[in-house]
Amino acid sequence: MSVVSAFLVPGSPLPYVQRDNPPWGEIAAAMETTGKALAASEPDLIAIYSTQWIAVLDQLWQTRAVLQGLHVDENWHEYGDLPFDMKIDVEFAELALKKTAEAGIKAKGVDYDHFPVDTGAIVASNFLNPDGNIPLAITSNNVYHDWQMTESLGRVAADSASELGRKLAVIGVGGLSGSIYRHVINISEDKIADSAEDDWNRKILSMMEQGDTEALAKACPDYAGAARVDMGFKHFAFILGAIGGNFNGATVHAYGPLYGSGGAVVEFDLD
Amino acid sequence: MNDGQIIAGFLAPHPPHLVYGENPPQNEPRSQGGWEPLRWAYEHARRSLEELKPDVLLVHSPHWITQQGHHFLGVRNLNGKSVDPIFPNLFRYKFELEVDVELAEACCNEAADMGLTTKMMRNPNFRVDYGTITTLHMIRPQWDIPVVGISANNSPYYLTTEEGLEEMDILGKATRKAIEQTGRRAVLLASNTLCHYHFHEEPVPPEDMSQEHPQNYAGYLWDMRMIDLLRQGKISEVFKVLPQFIDEAFAEVKSGAFTWMFAAMDYPELPGELYGYGTVIGTGNAVMEWNLIKAGLAKAA
Numbered sequence: 107m108s109v110v111s112a113f114l115v116p117g118s119p120l121p122y123v124q125r126d127n128p129p130w131g132e133i134a135a136a137m138e139t140t141g142k143a144l145a146a147s148e149p150d151l152i153a154i155y156s157t158q159w160i161a162v163l164d165q166l167w168q169t170r171a172v173l174q175g176l177h178v179d180e181n182w183h184e185y186g187d188l189p190f191d192m193k194i195d196v197e198f199a200e201l202a203l204k205k206t207a208e209a210g211i212k213a214k215g216v217d218y219d220h221f222p223v224d225t226g227a228i229v230a231s232n233f234l235n236p237d238g239n240i241p242l243a244i245t246s247n248n249v250y251h252d253w254q255m256t257e258s259l260g261r262v263a264a265d266s267a268s269e270l271g272r273k274l275a276v277i278g279v280g281g282l283s284g285s286i287y288r289h290v291i292n293i294s295e296d297k298i299a300d301s302a303e304d305d306w307n308r309k310i311l312s313m314m315e316q317g318d319t320e321a322l323a324k325a326c327p328d329y330a331g332a333a334r335v336d337m338g339f340k341h342f343a344f345i346l347g348a349i350g351g352n353f354n355g356a357t358v359h360a361y362g363p364l365y366g367s368g369g370a371v372v373e374f375d376l377d
Numbered sequence: 378m379n380d381g382q383i384i385a386g387f388l389a390p391h392p393p394h395l396v397y398g399e400n401p402p403q404n405e406p407r408s409q410g411g412w413e414p415l416r417w418a419y420e421h422a423r424r425s426l427e428e429l430k431p432d433v434l435l436v437h438s439p440h441w442i443t444q445q446g447h448h449f450l451g452v453r454n455l456n457g458k459s460v461d462p463i464f465p466n467l468f469r470y471k472f473e474l475e476v477d478v479e480l481a482e483a484c485c486n487e488a489a490d491m492g493l494t495t496k497m498m499r500n501p502n503f504r505v506d507y508g509t510i511t512t513l514h515m516i517r518p519q520w521d522i523p524v525v526g527i528s529a530n531n532s533p534y535y536l537t538t539e540e541g542l543e544e545m546d547i548l549g550k551a552t553r554k555a556i557e558q559t560g561r562r563a564v565l566l567a568s569n570t571l572c573h574y575h576f577h578e579e580p581v582p583p584e585d586m587s588q589e590h591p592q593n594y595a596g597y598l599w600d601m602r603m604i605d606l607l608r609q610g611k612i613s614e615v616f617k618v619l620p621q622f623i624d625e626a627f628a629e630v631k632s633g634a635f636t637w638m639f640a641a642m643d644y645p646e647l648p649g650e651l652y653g654y655g656t657v658i659g660t661g662n663a664v665m666e667w668n669l670i671k672a673g674l675a676k677a678a
């Protein structure tokens with residue numbers, strides 16, 4: 107299999123921009139641990155699917171060789187800037203575009219100076235690929251695409267890597283439960299805003315730890331609805347598509363609150 | 378300084394296609410035109426704005442989405458290149474704008490006093506969203522009037538439409554108070570499309586107007602019904618059916634700008650002047666003005 111490692115990580119910038127806040131610092135530390143695990147799997151490239159890169163018309167893949175700049179999150183601007191410097195595997199992206207179209211999904215490359223790279227992709231890449239040495243493939247979340255279509259995008263990534271003989275690390279970037287605090291809170295006391303959603307998150311994470319893919323497949327649609335999961339949990343669908351639907355178990359490196367919503371850093375066991 | 382007032386409100390939608398069709402020097406891509414009736418509608422609005430001579434333009438944009446409260450641009454000078462994430466092929470625009478920080482702070486404080494969560498955006502590296510920029514370019518391409526940029530809190534989506542729009546109503550009332558206190562002659566811009574059903578493919582070239590028409594007939598009928606009510610000044614009726622319109626026409630007014638603007642103007646039962654209606658990739662867009670000076674509800678300069 108071309109996929110050598112797979113991870114689910116939150117796209118919130120809070121652990122990155124304010125790691126000295128204990129609840130978020132735990133997630134930041136776990137992101138770094140995960141970055142080491144990713145490097146140890148020696149991938150030739152990393153495919154990132156981020157819920158925060160919203161697309162409406164097509165399935166988009168970054169095709170610009172170098173993405174550099176300074177991003178400011180539209181909601182969390184007071185916590186500072188998100189610098190980024192990314193290398194894109196353009197050959198891979200071109201092939202993925204072709205394969206996305208072959209899978210029946212309209213696809214387009216994005217190669218524009220100052221294109222707004224999303225917060226989630228930047229946070230994942232800065233934490234998990236801190237030196238920027240590993241080239242990336244970044245693809246969008248088309249809001250009209252369902253779970254199955256998103257799984258097939260994951261398959262497209264894996265197939266493209268195999269065809270090119272590249273070893274692939276996969277990152278699904280997005281949150282768990284979606285209830286948030288809408289007012290300003292004391293951030294050191296951040297917790298999951300809704301206890302029923304907290305229970306749901308824990309249940310899903312435990313199924314991941316056990317590698318119970320059948321139970322997960324059944325539970326995910328209910329979970330997505332009941333816990334207001336970030337974008338219907340499609341970032342997990344992308345991972346499942348890329349790894350062929352199966353994994354032996356998972357390590358949850360961290361689980362915690364991000365202004366009331368849930369976030370977890372999960373490494374899947376593929377061996 | 379307490380003779381501040383709102384002198385006009387515009388429904389001023391922000392399809393980036395209109396900037397693309399116009400080919401201004403600030404925008405990188407070139408077109409062969411397109412969407413002329415809407416662009417000419419904006420020309421009309423520009424002439425009216427010229428006569429109004431406002432001190433400030435306030436714009437509420439659905440493409441600056443915030444979850445923790447309602448945010449206000451709070452850096453005096455902002456500039457950069459704005460690339461539309463959905464239509465990067467059409468909109469890559471170099472902007473430079475001046476913010477009326479004093480008024481923005483007054484709006485922020487008033488809204489907080491009225492119970493909303495609010496925040497000033499003080500980060501100088503912030504990239505202003507393309508909705509704000511498109512609306513401002515279309516109404517005033519000279520960029521010589523200070524602005525107040527207001528985010529769209531996601532409350533109408535996170536809560537119910539009604540609960541969310543209640544917040545926008547409060548935001549509008551707070552905006553009015555702030556304008557009165559600071560002595561500004563202000564023009565409000567509601568950056569909203571009406572029916573938001575759209576095609577999923579762009580024609581080649583995107584400005585091929587033989588492909589441009591309403592995507593959804595029921596949505597078109599809703600747009601006409603709403604515009605008709607607005608032209609007659611039946612504003613209370615408009616707001617009675619607004620949630621149904623939003624639901625059935627997937628209308629972008631859900632994001633709040635339209636409600637914010639009317640709340641700030643105190644929902645005048647005043648006929649709006651329609652400068653033009655047109656579709657953009659199938660969505661319905663109207664450029665309209667409520668001129669409070671002409672209506673005798675505000676004083677001329």
Ligand SMILES: [Fe+2]
Binds near residue numbers: 440570629
């Ligand atoms: Fe819009």
